[in-house]
Amino acid sequence: MMHLIINYAYTHFVPLTKDNVVEVLAAADQFLVSGIVQTCCFFLEDQLCLRNCIGIWRLVDFYHFPELSHKVFRFILHRFEEIACVSQELLELSVQQLAAIIESDHLNVKRENTVFEAVLRWINHLPDQRRGHISELLPKVRLGLMTINYLQNSVMDNAVVKESIKCIPIINDAVVEFMDFRNGAPKSVYSNLLSRPRLPSTILLVTGGTDSLTATSFQAYDARADCWVTVSAGEICRSYHGAAFLNGFVYLIGGRSIDDTYFNTVQKFDLVTCTWHQVAPMNFCRCYVSVVVQNGCIYAFGGFDGVAYYNTVECYKPETDRWTMVAPMRAKRCGASATTLNGKVYICGGFNGHRSISSAECYDPDTNQWTMIAHMRSSRSGLGVAAYRDRIYAVGGTFSGNSHLRSVEAYNPLTNRWTSVPSMNKPRSYFGSVVLDDRLFVVGGCNSSNTMLDVEYYDEEAGLWLSASDIEMPLSGLSCCVLHGLPELVENIFPRSLMLPNREEAAEGSTDSQLSPDISKRSPKPIGVNDGVDGGDVGDGGDGGGGDGGEDWVGGDGMDGGGGTMEVESVETVWTVEVETVEVGTVETVGTVEVETVEVGMVGRMGSVEVETVGTVEVGDGTLEVGTGTVGTVEVGDVWRRWTVGVGTMEVETVEVETVEVGTLGTVEVGTVETVEMVWTVEEGMVGTVWDGGGS
Numbered sequence: 001m002m003h004l005i006i007n008y009a010y011t012h013f014v015p016l017t018k019d020n021v022v023e024v025l026a027a028a029d030q031f032l033v034s035g036i037v038q039t040c041c042f043f044l045e046d047q048l049c050l051r052n053c054i055g056i057w058r059l060v061d062f063y064h065f066p067e068l069s070h071k072v073f074r075f076i077l078h079r080f081e082e083i084a085c086v087s088q089e090l091l092e093l094s095v096q097q098l099a100a101i102i103e104s105d106h107l108n109v110k111r112e113n114t115v116f117e118a119v120l121r122w123i124n125h126l127p128d129q130r131r132g133h134i135s136e137l138l139p140k141v142r143l144g145l146m147t148i149n150y151l152q153n154s155v156m157d158n159a160v161v162k163e164s165i166k167c168i169p170i171i172n173d174a175v176v177e178f179m180d181f182r183n184g185a186p187k188s189v190y191s192n193l194l195s196r197p198r199l200p201s202t203i204l205l206v207t208g209g210t211d212s213l214t215a216t217s218f219q220a221y222d223a224r225a226d227c228w229v230t231v232s233a234g235e236i237c238r239s240y241h242g243a244a245f246l247n248g249f250v251y252l253i254g255g256r257s258i259d260d261t262y263f264n265t266v267q268k269f270d271l272v273t274c275t276w277h278q279v280a281p282m283n284f285c286r287c288y289v290s291v292v293v294q295n296g297c298i299y300a301f302g303g304f305d306g307v308a309y310y311n312t313v314e315c316y317k318p319e320t321d322r323w324t325m326v327a328p329m330r331a332k333r334c335g336a337s338a339t340t341l342n343g344k345v346y347i348c349g350g351f352n353g354h355r356s357i358s359s360a361e362c363y364d365p366d367t368n369q370w371t372m373i374a375h376m377r378s379s380r381s382g383l384g385v386a387a388y389r390d391r392i393y394a395v396g397g398t399f400s401g402n403s404h405l406r407s408v409e410a411y412n413p414l415t416n417r418w419t420s421v422p423s424m425n426k427p428r429s430y431f432g433s434v435v436l437d438d439r440l441f442v443v444g445g446c447n448s449s450n451t452m453l454d455v456e457y458y459d460e461e462a463g464l465w466l467s468a469s470d471i472e473m474p475l476s477g478l479s480c481c482v483l484h485g486l487p488e489l490v491e492n493i494f495p496r497s498l499m500l501p502n503r504e505e506a507a508e509g510s511t512d513s514q515l516s517p518d519i520s521k522r523s524p525k526p527i528g529v530n531d532g533v534d535g536g537d538v539g540d541g542g543d544g545g546g547g548d549g550g551e552d553w554v555g556g557d558g559m560d561g562g563g564g565t566m567e568v569e570s571v572e573t574v575w576t577v578e579v580e581t582v583e584v585g586t587v588e589t590v591g592t593v594e595v596e597t598v599e600v601g602m603v604g605r606m607g608s609v610e611v612e613t614v615g616t617v618e619v620g621d622g623t624l625e626v627g628t629g630t631v632g633t634v635e636v637g638d639v640w641r642r643w644t645v646g647v648g649t650m651e652v653e654t655v656e657v658e659t660v661e662v663g664t665l666g667t668v669e670v671g672t673v674e675t676v677e678m679v680w681t682v683e684e685g686m687v688g689t690v691w692d693g694g695g696s
Helices: 002-011 021-030 034-047 053-062 066-078 080-086 095-102 113-125 127-140 148-156 167-182 487-493 503-508
Strands: 202-207 218-222 227-232 242-246 249-253 266-270 275-279 290-294 297-301 313-317 322-326 337-341 344-348 360-364 369-373 384-388 391-400 403-412 417-421 432-436 439-443 455-459 464-468 479-484 516-519 572-577 579-584 592-594 600-602 608-613 616-619 622-625 628-636 644-647 649-662 668-681
Touching: 002 021, 002 034, 021 034, 034 053, 034 066, 053 066, 066 080, 066 095, 080 113, 095 113, 095 127, 113 127, 113 148, 127 167, 148 167, 202 242, 202 249, 202 432, 202 439, 202 487, 242 290, 242 297, 249 297, 249 479, 290 337, 290 344, 337 391, 344 384, 344 391, 384 432, 384 439, 391 439, 432 479
Parallel strands: 242 479, 337 384
Antiparallel strands: 202 218, 202 479, 218 227, 227 516, 242 249, 249 266, 266 275, 290 297, 297 313, 313 322, 337 344, 344 360, 360 369, 384 391, 391 403, 403 417, 432 439, 439 455, 455 464, 572 668, 579 628, 600 644, 608 628, 616 622, 649 668
16 A cells, blocks of 8 residues: 555556555545545545445545535435445444434435335344344334325334334324324424425426416425425516526526517526526527427527517527527427437427427437427427426327317337327416426416416326425416425425434534525425325345445444324224133123223233223123222233224123133133124224224
8 A cells, every 4th residue: 555655646646446445545544645535535436326325425434524425425315215225235334324314304215115114124134133223213214204004014013113112102103293294284294203204306496477477486396295485586577488407507598578578588597696697698589489408408499489480499508608500390389398308309289370280309419300200199289298207298288279188198209109198187288397206297377267376296107197286376388497406405495404403414514595485384295195006015034135235335244333183083993802811800600791991001912901990790690780990901912903092982892701710709710702892982082093004
C-alpha cells in the first residue's frame, strides 16, 4: 500500500480496482491522504449497484464520510424493493442499521409486506441470535398500512411474532391504527409510525388549466397518502399548454391565456430557488400543443395558433437555449397527446382542422424520421397518451363536439396492434395523464356538462380503474408532469416528521426549501389499503437466498450490536375451543353449565379465561344458585389465531361432559370435555378493539 501512496505524491494518480479499493481507502484514511480518500469515494460512487450498496454504505459510514454515506443511504432507500431481493449484504446489517433503513419515511416500497419480509429474512439468517430483535424491528414496519388479510395471516400468525410477548401490544396498536386510518381519523396518521404513509419517491405536479378562472398555483399529489397540496409559485395563467420536467426545472410551453392570447413563450420554474425564468420562445405560437422529454431535449408537436393547425415539430436544448425545427409529422394535429417508449416518441389522435383523427405515428430522434403506425380504434382529440408497462395507452378524449369518451385502448409496438382495455369510470377530455407509482393517472378535464376535479387511476395488475382524491379546483386544459430525484423537496411539500423525526433527519437535520405548500384539508388515505393483491404467507425457515454475493463489497459476521374506538352493535362469531381443564367452585354433579358473564382481558396461545360471575348452575333435576366471585379458571388450549381485547360478553352455550370424576364436595375434576362453542356478543360501548379475523 505504501508504494501506491508514495506514487500518488508524485503522479496524483492511484490505480483503483474493486479488489484493492477497501485497502487503499483504509491506508489513505490512516495517513490522512485526502486526495486518495476523495478518489476512492468517487470510485465507490461510480461502482454503486444493488448488490454492493449496503457494503459501501457500511464502509463509508465506518470511516465517517457523511456526504457519500448520505448519497448511498438515499440509494438504498430508493431501490430497497430490488435490494431486498438480491442483496446478501442485507443479512449482515446490525439491528441498528436495519432499523435505520426500515423506519425511514423515504423508504420506497409499494407495500409494507416487502419490509416485513426483509426483516424475517434478516432474522432467519441467524435465528438463534436475532429472534429477540423482532419486537425492536416490528414497530418500524408500517403495519397499519397493510391489508387486513396480510396482517392477520402473515404477520400475526408468524411463529417469530407469536413467540414474542412484546409484540402483542405492537399488534394491538397496529389494529387500532388500521381502523382509525380506514375511518379517516387524521390526527394519528403522522404521529404514529405504524400508520404513517411513507414519503412518495415521485410527485405528480398539475400546472395551469382553467375553469372560469385560470389556475395560478401548482397542485402536487402525494400518491402514498392520497392527498393534494397546493404549492404557491406565483402567477401561471396558462391553459392548453405543455409541461415538462428536465434537469430540476419545470417548463411550461405554449398554450393560451384567459383572454385567448396564444403563446410561443416558454417559462421554467426553479424548484430549488422557487423562481421563474424566461427561456427562448418557440418559433410558432402553439396552443393545444403536445410535449415530451427525450435524450435531454424537449419536443413540442403540432398545435394551433388561432388560425393554422400545425404538423411542425420543434426541439429545445437547454445547454444552447434554442428551439430548432425537426422533421414534421405526417398529419396536422392539435389536441393530440404524446409519450416516449424505448427511445422513440409516439403521438396519437388530435384535431386536424376538420375532424378528430384516429391516426398515430412514431418518431425516432436518432434518425429524425416519422413512421405511421396502426390507427387507433376510435378517433380522439383532447385525449391522454402515456407509456405504461411497455404499451402505449390512449385514454378518453372527444371525437365530435360534446361527445366525450371514457374508452381506453393500448398499443403494442411489437405487434403494431391496438387492443381495448377497461374504460375509465367517467368520460373526459383535455385532462392530465401521467404514470406514477406503476399506475396510470388521469386528472381533471371536461365532459359534456362541466369542468372536472375527479382523479382516477388504472392498475393493470387489478385490471380496474379506481378513484383517488379530487384536485382542489375543477380544471380543464391542465398539463401534468412527474418530478423525481428530489427527496428534500418531497420532504418539504409533504411533511411527515413534524411530530416524530426519523433517524436520518435527527442525525443530519432537515433541508429547508422555499416552496410554500398549503396542505390540503382532505384526510390522507393510502392507495392500496385493503385493495390489491395480498402477499403470500411468510415461512419461518431459510434466509430467502438472493444473489451470489459476487459483487458484495463488505462481508463480516453480522456485526450485531447490541386509536380510537370502533363502534360495534353486534358481532356473533362462533369459535370452537378445546378445553383442557375446568375447575368449578361448588358443584356435585354437572349436567349443563350456563355462564352469564365472562370478562376477557386478552387471549394468547396458552392463555386463560377468568370466570368472574356465575349465575345459575343446573344440577340434574334441580337448580343450585351460586353467588358472585371468582369461581375458577378455564385453561384455553390453542386460540392464538385471533387477538381479542376488551370483549364485553361471552355466552357459553353448551358443555358436553363425557366423564366426571368427583373427588370431594366443592370441586369437580372434569376428565374429558369435547367441545365448547362460544358465541361472542359485542355490545355497543363495551368494546375497545375486536378482531374476529373473519371480516366481521
